[in-house]
Amino acid sequence: MAKNESKSLGAAKDRDRALLRLEDIGKYYGTVHALRGVSFSVSEGEVVGLIGDNGAGKSTLIKIVSGVTPKSSGSIFWKGEEVEISSVKLARRLGIETVYQDRAVVGSMTVAENIFMGRELVRPFLGVVPRLDRKRMREEAGRLVVDLKLNIPTADHLVRFCSGGEMQGVAISRAMRFRASLVILDEPTTALAVSGAQQVLDFIRRLKRENIACIFVTHNLHDVYEVADRFVVMLQGKVVSDVKRDDTTVEGLVGLQLPRSATGA
Amino acid sequence: MESTKLVRTSSSTRVQVFLLDNLIWVIMIVLFFIFSLTIPNFFTVLNIHFMFYDASAIGMLVFAQALVLISGNMDLSVARNAGLTAMFVGMLVRVWAKGVIPTWAGIILMPVFGGLLGMVNGFLVGKLKINAFLATLSTFLIYDWMTYVINQGAIINLGRALDFPGGGTIFGFHFAILVLFAVGAVLYFLLQHTRFGAYLRAMGGNPEAAGMLGINLTSMNFRVFTIAGVLGGVSGLLYTGYLRSIPSTIATGDSIFLSFAGAIIGGVSLRGGEGSIVGALGGVLLLGLIDTGTTMTSVAPALRGVINGLILLLAILINKSRLDLRDRVLMPPQRQA
Numbered sequence: 219m220a221k222n223e224s225k226s227l228g229a230a231k232d233r234d235r236a237l238l239r240l241e242d243i244g245k246y247y248g249t250v251h252a253l254r255g256v257s258f259s260v261s262e263g264e265v266v267g268l269i270g271d272n273g274a275g276k277s278t279l280i281k282i283v284s285g286v287t288p289k290s291s292g293s294i295f296w297k298g299e300e301v302e303i304s305s306v307k308l309a310r311r312l313g314i315e316t317v318y319q320d321r322a323v324v325g326s327m328t329v330a331e332n333i334f335m336g337r338e339l340v341r342p343f344l345g346v347v348p349r350l351d352r353k354r355m356r357e358e359a360g361r362l363v364v365d366l367k368l369n370i371p372t373a374d375h376l377v378r379f380c381s382g383g384e385m386q387g388v389a390i391s392r393a394m395r396f397r398a399s400l401v402i403l404d405e406p407t408t409a410l411a412v413s414g415a416q417q418v419l420d421f422i423r424r425l426k427r428e429n430i431a432c433i434f435v436t437h438n439l440h441d442v443y444e445v446a447d448r449f450v451v452m453l454q455g456k457v458v459s460d461v462k463r464d465d466t467t468v469e470g471l472v473g474l475q476l477p478r479s480a481t482g483a
Numbered sequence: 484m485e486s487t488k489l490v491r492t493s494s495s496t497r498v499q500v501f502l503l504d505n506l507i508w509v510i511m512i513v514l515f516f517i518f519s520l521t522i523p524n525f526f527t528v529l530n531i532h533f534m535f536y537d538a539s540a541i542g543m544l545v546f547a548q549a550l551v552l553i554s555g556n557m558d559l560s561v562a563r564n565a566g567l568t569a570m571f572v573g574m575l576v577r578v579w580a581k582g583v584i585p586t587w588a589g590i591i592l593m594p595v596f597g598g599l600l601g602m603v604n605g606f607l608v609g610k611l612k613i614n615a616f617l618a619t620l621s622t623f624l625i626y627d628w629m630t631y632v633i634n635q636g637a638i639i640n641l642g643r644a645l646d647f648p649g650g651g652t653i654f655g656f657h658f659a660i661l662v663l664f665a666v667g668a669v670l671y672f673l674l675q676h677t678r679f680g681a682y683l684r685a686m687g688g689n690p691e692a693a694g695m696l697g698i699n700l701t702s703m704n705f706r707v708f709t710i711a712g713v714l715g716g717v718s719g720l721l722y723t724g725y726l727r728s729i730p731s732t733i734a735t736g737d738s739i740f741l742s743f744a745g746a747i748i749g750g751v752s753l754r755g756g757e758g759s760i761v762g763a764l765g766g767v768l769l770l771g772l773i774d775t776g777t778t779m780t781s782v783a784p785a786l787r788g789v790i791n792g793l794i795l796l797l798a799i800l801i802n803k804s805r806l807d808l809r810d811r812v813l814m815p816p817q818r819q820a
């Protein structure tokens with residue numbers, strides 16, 4: 219399958235290495251043409267900064283990859299195979315974990331319960347009934363919390379008491395615990411003060427050490443420049459640039475986000 | 484390297500949280516002692532036995548309401564479900580299919596029929612995404628009038644078998660009390676120790692997050708209303724034996740309000756996501772305790788209703804400060820304002 223599609227040897231090699239590859243993704247919301255043929259790929263363990271103006275289509279793109287909304291056209295390849303990511307559940311099963319600032323945690327439940335939510339560990343009770351293994355979940359959650367240096371007293375702590383950065387830490391813990399291959403973060407630092415943002419950048423570095431890839435959506439170019447290996451710039455539903463970190467500067471990224479006519483290029 | 488250390492919750496914190504979480508039982512024990520000391524003949528085995536017995540049929544409705552509230556919904560129809568179920572199944576086994584379906588089969592048919600009525604709510608809320616208040620208000624009206632359409636009188640002479648669950652005793656002990664505690668134990672396990680319970684609390688606490696984490700809200704809504712319906716059916720069965728007849732007014736009046744009052748007094752939050760079965764049981768027993776106490780001091784019946792309302796108000800106020808206090812005890816010291 220993959221061989222038939224390849225046009226050159228170099229491309230084939232590239233494709234095999236790609237963890238996620240998007241080809242010509244299109245998306246309509248009714249009559250709104252939000253994505254107009256988006257293609258790019260993410261390699262294993264790579265941190266990709268997805269940037270672009272308001273309404274460029276960044277959130278739409280990640281919603282498609284994380285199974286929240288269906289695409290209208292195009293193909294998604296995961297580890298070389300074409301996939302239909304029809305639900306969040308399926309995305310998680312593939313190993314794609316999405317971190318939404320404070321929207322994917324339940325404040326009235328504990329840190330441990332949140333980390334394992336939807337994938338609770340169970341142990342047979344009376345031989346047949348699956349009973350939650352709270353002790354193990356608490357222990358594992360405790361280790362993850364220490365590992366990520368979260369300032370949380372215990373895994374029994376209610377998420378309601380966590381800061382915005384810590385809530386994302388809870389979501390990052392899910393990715394670590396369930397060995398995700400790709401973590402998507404949509405504007406994780408936007409609502410955070412400097413220390414919280416630094417904490418989130420540390421999480422991303424931590425994921426990189428585990429060889430977990432990241433797509434980091436943001437408007438804060440300084441934040442993303444600290445951790446990304448590559449930048450994909452979107453404008454009006456299209457990818458307009460795809461540059462390596464070493465080939466650009468923060469100032470260079472600013473220019474890439476503007477429409478062509480404005481830069482005169 | 485290790486800058487953050489995981490500290491264990493101190494034992495004094497844990498004792499405080501335990502007491503706050505079980506405040507309803509603390510209040511009940513205190514009130515029980517006060518009644519025992521001040522009301523003559525209150526502290527007798529017979530009286531206490533009756534208090535539990537009296538709480539069992541309404542207890543099923545409180546459990547049902549607690550589960551539905553924890554899931555972030557509400558069920559206005561559950562008491563009418565009990566009434567319609569009792570009437571429909573009663574007519575089936577005693578009139579329409581008399582001799583074809585044995586009377587004792589009503590014991591099984593009531594929870595099943597209640598479950599079917601609950602499924603209607605589950606379908607309206609889960610599948611059609613109708614607001615739970617409006618959906619169950621509609622079914623409340625339908626079930627209420629259907630009961631009356633079926634029979635405007637009462638079915639009497641039900642026979643020992645159908646009377647037994649709600650009216651029978653074993654070794655002098657009311658069977659209905661066993662049902663109350665057995666159902667309570669099963670629901671406690673379901674809510675605290677299974678994935679279903681975790682999903683129920685998650686969807687009640689933050690449905691958007693629960694959905695994003697792959698919890699199927701449609702099926703969870705369907706299931707929780709179905710369970711509430713089964714409990715409504717069991718309640719109908721217990722009322723049947725309690726009254727030794729099925730009047731068209733069965734489980735009417737205060738029942739639906741008491742189902743909310745019991746759950747909320749027991750610490751279940753109207754906002755969803757918070758509450759426990761043990762608390763709900765405490766809520767229903769506290770209502771029963773107060774009811775018995777006021778009955779024995781010959782408070783006028785109308786005034787007893789007023790007292791129930793005041794108790795509810797007081798409970799809401801106590802719960803509010805209870806939760807604030809709980810937060811304060813659990814909050815990490817550096818964030819305390």
Ligand SMILES: Nc1ncnc2c1ncn2[C@@H]1O[C@H](COP(=O)(O)OP(=O)(O)OP(=O)(O)O)[C@@H](O)[C@H]1O
Nearest residue numbers: 247250251252270271272273274275276277278279
């Ligand atoms: N649910 C929706 N229904 C209709 N149009 C939508 C919907 N979601 C997004 N859009 C439109 O699609 C386009 C892309 O939006 P999207 O949210 O993906 O942009 P974005 O790059 O994430 O922007 P921002 O940086 O402001 O978050 C916009 O024109 C937006 O108005």
Ligand SMILES: [Mg+2]
Nearest residue numbers: 276277278404
């Ligand atoms: Mg966006």
